[in-house]
Structures are given as C-alpha cells and as structure tokens.
Amino acid sequence: MINISEVLETNKMIEKQNLDVRTITLGISLLDCADSDVNVVAENIYNKITTVAKDLVSTGQDLEKEFGIPIVNKRISITPISLVGARACKCPEDYVILAKALDRAAKKVGVNFIGGYSALVSKGMTKSDEYLIRSIPQAMKETDFICSSINVGSSKTGINMDAVKLLGEIILDTADLTKENDSIGCAKLVVLCNAPDDNPFMAGAFHGVTEADAIINVGVSGPGVVKSALETAKGADFGTLCETVKKTAFKITRVGQLIASEASKRLGIPFGIIDLSLAPTPAIGDSIAEIFEVMGLERAGAPGTTAALAMLNDQVKKGGVMASSYVGGLSGAFIPVSEDQGMIDAVVDGALTLEKLEAMTCVCSVGLDMIAIPGDTKATTISGIIADEMAIGMVNQKTTAVRIIPVIGKGVGETVEFGGLLGYAPIMPVNQFSSDDFINRGGRIPAPIHSFKN
Amino acid sequence: MKKTIITVVGKDSVGIIAKVCTYLSESKVNILDISQTIVQGYFNMMMITDISATDKDFTTLSEDLEKVGEEIGCIIKIQREDIFNKMHRL
Numbered sequence: 384m385i386n387i388s389e390v391l392e393t394n395k396m397i398e399k400q401n402l403d404v405r406t407i408t409l410g411i412s413l414l415d416c417a418d419s420d421v422n423v424v425a426e427n428i429y430n431k432i433t434t435v436a437k438d439l440v441s442t443g444q445d446l447e448k449e450f451g452i453p454i455v456n457k458r459i460s461i462t463p464i465s466l467v468g469a470r471a472c473k474c475p476e477d478y479v480i481l482a483k484a485l486d487r488a489a490k491k492v493g494v495n496f497i498g499g500y501s502a503l504v505s506k507g508m509t510k511s512d513e514y515l516i517r518s519i520p521q522a523m524k525e526t527d528f529i530c531s532s533i534n535v536g537s538s539k540t541g542i543n544m545d546a547v548k549l550l551g552e553i554i555l556d557t558a559d560l561t562k563e564n565d566s567i568g569c570a571k572l573v574v575l576c577n578a579p580d581d582n583p584f585m586a587g588a589f590h591g592v593t594e595a596d597a598i599i600n601v602g603v604s605g606p607g608v609v610k611s612a613l614e615t616a617k618g619a620d621f622g623t624l625c626e627t628v629k630k631t632a633f634k635i636t637r638v639g640q641l642i643a644s645e646a647s648k649r650l651g652i653p654f655g656i657i658d659l660s661l662a663p664t665p666a667i668g669d670s671i672a673e674i675f676e677v678m679g680l681e682r683a684g685a686p687g688t689t690a691a692l693a694m695l696n697d698q699v700k701k702g703g704v705m706a707s708s709y710v711g712g713l714s715g716a717f718i719p720v721s722e723d724q725g726m727i728d729a730v731v732d733g734a735l736t737l738e739k740l741e742a743m744t745c746v747c748s749v750g751l752d753m754i755a756i757p758g759d760t761k762a763t764t765i766s767g768i769i770a771d772e773m774a775i776g777m778v779n780q781k782t783t784a785v786r787i788i789p790v791i792g793k794g795v796g797e798t799v800e801f802g803g804l805l806g807y808a809p810i811m812p813v814n815q816f817s818s819d820d821f822i823n824r825g826g827r828i829p830a831p832i833h834s835f836k837n
Numbered sequence: 838m839k840k841t842i843i844t845v846v847g848k849d850s851v852g853i854i855a856k857v858c859t860y861l862s863e864s865k866v867n868i869l870d871i872s873q874t875i876v877q878g879y880f881n882m883m884m885i886t887d888i889s890a891t892d893k894d895f896t897t898l899s900e901d902l903e904k905v906g907e908e909i910g911c912i913i914k915i916q917r918e919d920i921f922n923k924m925h926r927l
Contacts, residue, residue, distance in 0.1 A: 386872070390842055
C-alpha cells in the first residue's frame with residue numbers, strides 16, 4: 384500500500400516543483416472535410432472539430448481535479464491543412480477562410496491552440512502548399528489560436544531550398560503584419576525538418592496522414608522535478624547523475640501515461656503516444672538552463688553545455704521509455720529561449736549565443752526555438768539560419784526546427800514580451816554577413832548518403 | 838472499491854482529525870488507513886479512503902474538503918490513488 388512519504392513526494396513535485404502534464408492533444412483527421420467549395424470545407428472543418436473535441440476541455444478539467452495534477456494545455460492537432468484545402472483553395476485568401484473557421488472552432492471548444500495550419504513540402508511544393516504558405520502572414524494576423532508549421536526537409540528527401548527561401552520572406556511578412564503585438568505571429572510559426580506525425584507540442588503539432596481518424600497524444604513535462612532531484616546528487620559522478628535523471632523521468636512519464644489512458648477511455652478515442660519532452664516554462668525553477676547550473680555549469684552556454692544537454696536528453700528517454708507503452712512525438716529536452724528564465728538570464732549575461740544554441744540543437748529536440756532577433760534582419764539571413772538548422776536535422780536523422788521572431792522596430796539589447804507560456808526574450812544579435820547568393824540559387828539540397836558514417 | 842488519498846497539510850491544532858473524519862463520515866466515505874507525520878513543523882496527514890459508497894461526486898467532495906480545510910487552517914486535497922501507484926509502483 385502507498386505510504387505517506389510517497390504521497391508527500393508526489394504532491395511536492397506538483398506543488399513545489401511545477402510537475403504538470405503539459406498538454407493533452409487531440410489529433411483529428413480532416414481529410415474527410417475536403418470539398419471543391421472553400422466555404423463548404425470551412426463548415427465541414429468547424430463541424431468535425433466541434434463534434435469530435437466537444438468534451439476535450441471538460442474531460443481534461445475532470446482529470447486535473449481527480450488526480451490533483453495540472454493539465455496545462457488542451458489542444459487539437461489537425462491534418463496538414465494544405466491537403467484538406469487542396470481542391471478548394473485557389474489563392475492564399477481562400478486559406479485564410481479556413482484559418483478563421485479553425486479559429487472559431489478552437490474558441491468554441493475552448494482549447495488553447497489548434498496546430499496543423501501546415502504543409503509538408505520536404506521535396507517539392509504543390510500549388511496548394513504554396514498558397515497555404517503565402518497565406519500564413521494574413522492568417523496569423525486574423526486568428527488567435529492557430530499554429531502553423533511547414534516541413535521543408537527530411538533525411539530521406541533532402542532540403543527544399545525554394546521553400547526555405549520563401550519562408551524567410553514569410554517569417555518577415557508575418558512579423559510585419561503582427562508588429563503591433565511584438566510580431567507574435569512568428570511565435571506560432573515553425574519550420575521543421577523530419578517533422579513527426581504525432582507531436583502533441585505546439586507550434587509544430589499536426590495530425591499526420593498516417594494517423595487514425597482521431598487520437599490522443601500527451602506531452603509530459605517537469606524540468607523543475609529533474610532539477611530538484613539533481614540537487615540531491617550534488618558532487619556525485621556522472622553515473623549517479625544519469626541514474627537520478629532516469630528515475631525522475633520514469634516517475635514523470637508514468638503520470639503522463641495514466642492521464643493519457645484515462646483521457647482516452649473517457650473520450651472514447653484511442654491513445655496514441657506519450658511525448659517524453661522536458662518542456663520549460665517561464666516560472667522560476669521550471670527551467671532546463673537551471674538543470675545545467677545544478678549539473679555544475681555556471682550558466683547555460685558555458686563550455687560543457689552541449690555535453691550536459693546530450694546526457695540529459697538521453698537519460699530522459701531511457702527513463703521515460705520504460706514508463707510508457709508508446710512513445711513518440713519529439714521526445715527530448717526543449718531549449719526555447721523566451722520560455723525559460725534560466726536561458727533568458729544566460730542570454731542577458733552574454734553566456735549564450737545563437738551559434739551555441741545551434742550546436743545544442745544537434746543533441747536534443749528540437750531546434751532554435753522562441754528566439755527573438757532584430758526586426759531589420761534580412762529574409763535571406765533568416766533563410767540561411769533555417770537552412771543550417773534543417774541540415775543538422777537531415778544529416779543526423781532527427782527532428783529540428785526554427786521558430787524565430789524578427790521583432791519589427793526593435794534591435795539588439797531590447798526585450799520583447801509575448802506573455803503567458805510564451806514568456807519574454809532579449810533580442811539576440813545575428814551574424815551580419817550576407818547569405819544572399821546562396822539562398823537565391825533555388826532548387827533543393829539532395830538527401831545525404833546514409834552510409835559511411837563518420 | 839474506489840480508493841482515494843486525502844492529504845491534510847497545515848499547522849497542528851486541536852481537532853483537525855475530528856473535523857475531517859466528521860465530514861467523511863457524513864459523506865459515507867470509508868477510511869481504510871490513516872498515517873501522519875510532522876515535517877518541518879507542519880502537520881501532514883494522509884488517509885486512504887474508499888469513496889464507492891458516497892452519493893457525492895468527486896468535485897463536490899473535493900470542494901467540500903477544501904472548505905473544511907479553510908475552517909481549520911489546513912490545505913486538504915483529495916486525489917485518486919492511481920497517480921501515486923503509477924508513480925511509485927511498477
């Protein structure tokens with residue numbers, strides 16, 4: 384039988400160390416909503432989402448009460464909308480109609496976000512894909528709850544450099560159209576390589592075409608719990624450090640698995656995967672950077688940070704895999720800047736640069752995340768940053784992503800405030816040398832050779 | 838049997854257990870086990886209870902216990918046992 388110290392330990396994790404279930408994400412296929420009339424598609428989408436997801440939020444709230452653990456977000460992911468709208472949408476403006484329908488559906492069912500305003504263009508773009516991408520700035524301006532993601536590369540197909548070039552421009556346009564709100568549109572837009580079909584985390588969540596009609600995916604979290612556990616292993620060797628992370632990850636993931644199977648049972652929707660990610664929040668103590676500090680690095684970004692992150696990421700997976708029947712999604716430590724107080728401090732103190740962040744993304748999920756850069760950054764420079772990050776994903780057969788926010792009207796040294804879980808960020812300097820001629824070439828980078836590993 | 842864990846945390850004072858037990862008895866919640874400890878000067882009590890006989894729903898129990906807690910200066914939580922079992926037992 385459970386004893387009092389175990390009960391107190393669990394409740395201390397929840398109350399003092401910010402243990403939570405970060406998200407229950409309901410994936411919904413919208414493939415059956417396609418039609419040749421865009422207004423019919425919009426209506427079909429609205430009806431399907433508001434029917435399938437009608438009990439999602441209340442079920443989440445019930446689970447929070449019964450198990451006494453916060454479930455921070457209830458979200459929806461949908462089939463990449465460029466597939467659903469391909470027949471109906473004849474111009475970017477048509478896609479904005481669908482974006483508004485999605486936004487209305489999100490408001491109606493009360494979810495925090497809908498992800499899947501997406502296109503998968505890792506090898507080439509259809510007309511529909513291109514319309515969708517070109518509609519993103521307007522869609523981000525006119526909606527509140529839509530997240531957009533574009534997959535521009537994969538280890539199997541290489542990198543679609545035409546899409547990379549276009550997205551540099553689209554990110555700047557999105558920043559410009561949402562400049563009254565510190566260019567927040569870009570915080571809901573992510574460019575991916577090797578995007579997973581079952582990711583529950585925003586902004587990159589979409590419901591892949593390989594998925595069932597509806598599915599429940601759950602993202603767990605708990606950097607604060609890992610940090611507190613590591614504080615008890617002060618001065619211990621790496622073996623002990625790893626054991627501590629593994630045991631903690633196991634406990635966190637078991638809770639996620641419990642919530643996922645309960646949600647699945649109550650909603651009558653099959654369980655998909657648990658995403659074993661350590662997702663920080665701006666709350667003090669809920670930080671990946673603070674884990675590095677407890678491990679013995681003065682600040683995130685100090686030499687040794689990449690090794691620390693590689694170890695952390697691997698141990699979280701090793702501990703988590705045993706705790707869940709199905710693991711998927713991104714499953715790794717996130718290193719967003721604006722959403723992690725320790726990362727923000729590291730940037731302000733000059734310990735952490737864009738280049739170091741890029742190195743760190745080689746060993747963890749997911750990529751350059753929530754990084755604010757000067758609003759006058761050139762589109763080709765943004766494309767260059769994207770291309771570098773996609774190359775890391777392509778060669779290392781992992782998911783990588785870029786979610787950067789060129790903040791219009793602001794420069795290095797200033798701060799941008801996104802609010803809520805998105806946090807705030809100091810604007811980081813970007814390498815000023817030109818990438819123009821490289822980006823303007825067009826075409827695609829071929830897939831890498833998958834042999835002769837060195 | 839629907840097992841739940843009730844935790845009571847707060848400053849020690851006369852009548853904490855009495856108040857909580859009175860409410861549970863009125864609500865037909867059966868107490869299976871009680872243990873308590875003092876951590877850093879704070880009173881910590883855990884009860885393993887069975888709520889299968891009660892006619893109150895979980896939300897009502899949770900809100901009522903919260904109110905009882907306010908009256909006696911403690912924080913009272915009720916949670917389903919599964920979360921602890923999953924976390925601490927293979």
